[in-house]
Amino acid sequence: MLSPCPPAAQRQIVSIVEQGLGVDLAHMKCQLATRKGMASVMKNHGWSRNQASGVVGFHHDDTVTVLDDSWWTFLHEAIHAAGVNADRISTVVAEGLTEAIAQSLCGKKGGCSSAEHRDTYPQETGWVKETLLPAVGMSALDLGRAIIRSKNPPVTVAELIASRRPVRNMRKLVGQLRPQNKTIPSFNIVARPPRHVGAVGVLYLVVGAVLWASSRRVTP
Numbered sequence: 001m002l003s004p005c006p007p008a009a010q011r012q013i014v015s016i017v018e019q020g021l022g023v024d025l026a027h028m029k030c031q032l033a034t035r036k037g038m039a040s041v042m043k044n045h046g047w048s049r050n051q052a053s054g055v056v057g058f059h060h061d062d063t064v065t066v067l068d069d070s071w072w073t074f075l076h077e078a079i080h081a082a083g084v085n086a087d088r089i090s091t092v093v094a095e096g097l098t099e100a101i102a103q104s105l106c107g108k109k110g111g112c113s114s115a116e117h118r119d120t121y122p123q124e125t126g127w128v129k130e131t132l133l134p135a136v137g138m139s140a141l142d143l144g145r146a147i148i149r150s151k152n153p154p155v156t157v158a159e160l161i162a163s164r165r166p167v168r169n170m171r172k173l174v175g176q177l178r179p180q181n182k183t184i185p186s187f188n189i190v191a192r193p194p195r196h197v198g199a200v201g202v203l204y205l206v207v208g209a210v211l212w213a214s215s216r217r218v219t220p
């Protein structure tokens, strides 16, 4: 049910992520799983078999688990393992920024084949690229590095926003950026249940409203 990841392909993606984000991923373990294997790995970390449906990649502690027919999600999971993940910052920022970083890393290498990367989380990625990155005035890679280095990513991101525009309520902004639940690990999923899509929609609209409201308070 579980087998080792392909060593050469793993080394290639790990070195792209290490160079792009300035990290050392030597501690990271990678395993391939059948659908049944993925369900039991997720069950060991508190998820039900139903929740494992549609999941192609799963990151917990130092281990990345990739569905055996979905190697393309390894890049996404390796970026989570580097420190951009929903254990550290809100799911919307974590997933959207992970995808934005994946797109820049692939772009730098002259594009990725679909065997190496496929886009996921389009809503979150759009919000990160169109709203969050302009708000902090940084590239996806630079914001990723800042989050990875930070001991408190929600405060770091809120301070980056506040350094460029007045923020009326810092506590509220930090609260919006907080990880949703420390015990919930990051995973990459192809088809999300509708309820989750709704929750994401509400969250990114709220964070968007905080950014939008603060941007209108710039005094001439």
Ligand SMILES: [Zn+2]
Residues within 6 Å of the ligand: 076, 080, 095, 098, 186, 187, 188
């Ligand atoms: Zn993810």
